[in-house]
Amino acid sequence: MKVAQNAVVKMHYAVLDDDQNTIDNTFDEDPLEFIIGTGFLIEGLENALIDKQAGDKVSVTVKPEEGYGERNDNLTQAVPKSMFEGIDVEVGMQFRATTDEGEQAVIVIGVEGDEVIVDGNHPLSGLTLHFDVEILEVREATADELEHGHVHGAGGCGHDH
Template sequence: MQISQNSVVSIDYTLTGDDGQVIDTSEGREPLVYLHGHQNIIPGLEKAIEGASEGDELDVAVQPEEGYGPYRDELVQDVPRDAFAGVDKVEPGMSFRAESNAGPMTVVVREVGDDTVTVDGNHMLAGQVLNFKVAIKGVREATESEIEQGTVEAA
């Protein structure tokens, strides 16, 4: 069976950056199982494995526009230090949930000054080419309830 809309797909994968460093992998874990065509994985990877079958292995380079988007400078902002009232020590690398005009988002602290804190609302993989090695482990038709839910039912 070929992967198409409403297929339940199992994949083993390794994701690396352009420097070859492993960012994420299913190695040592169960394969990733998702419902194809329901935006459950990044668009570029979903497009690349459409039409593949169980047993196929693919190398896929996903451009930022079809991954986590381009890096957007406007998502880096200085906010008043008092916006972190109640947090004992604010340090670079810490992440916080923040409200934005577009709804809730996660921001990461980049710099801490005396009066301001620089936060970055970009996804940590924004602007990066994502290199996947994918092995298709299984493909089956989704059940009616999986299609209605838009996700795979737990085994």
């Protein structure tokens, strides 16, 4: 079976930045399993998998516009440390912030005096990503998987919907 809309794909992957630094790698752990077309993967990687099949190895370069987008400097701001009352804020911590457009994940990128510098950009925004993929299995998603929007294990879903 070929990779297509609503197919379940099981794969290993490694992703590197332009300097060949490994960002993530599943080759020494459990493979990734997902349904094509559910928004689980970034657009550029998902498009590169279409029409491939089990056993195929794919190398693809994904530019920011088909990955995590370009960086938006307006998503970086200083907020009063008092907003984190009772928390020892450190660089790298992640929080959910309420914005005019709803909830958004932010990462602490600095602590300066009475201010905490947060960044609402995805950590991989602005980066060109290089993927090496090995497709292990491709199958049709079950009706339950399509309804729930994710892959079920051998014992079913594992949680209530």
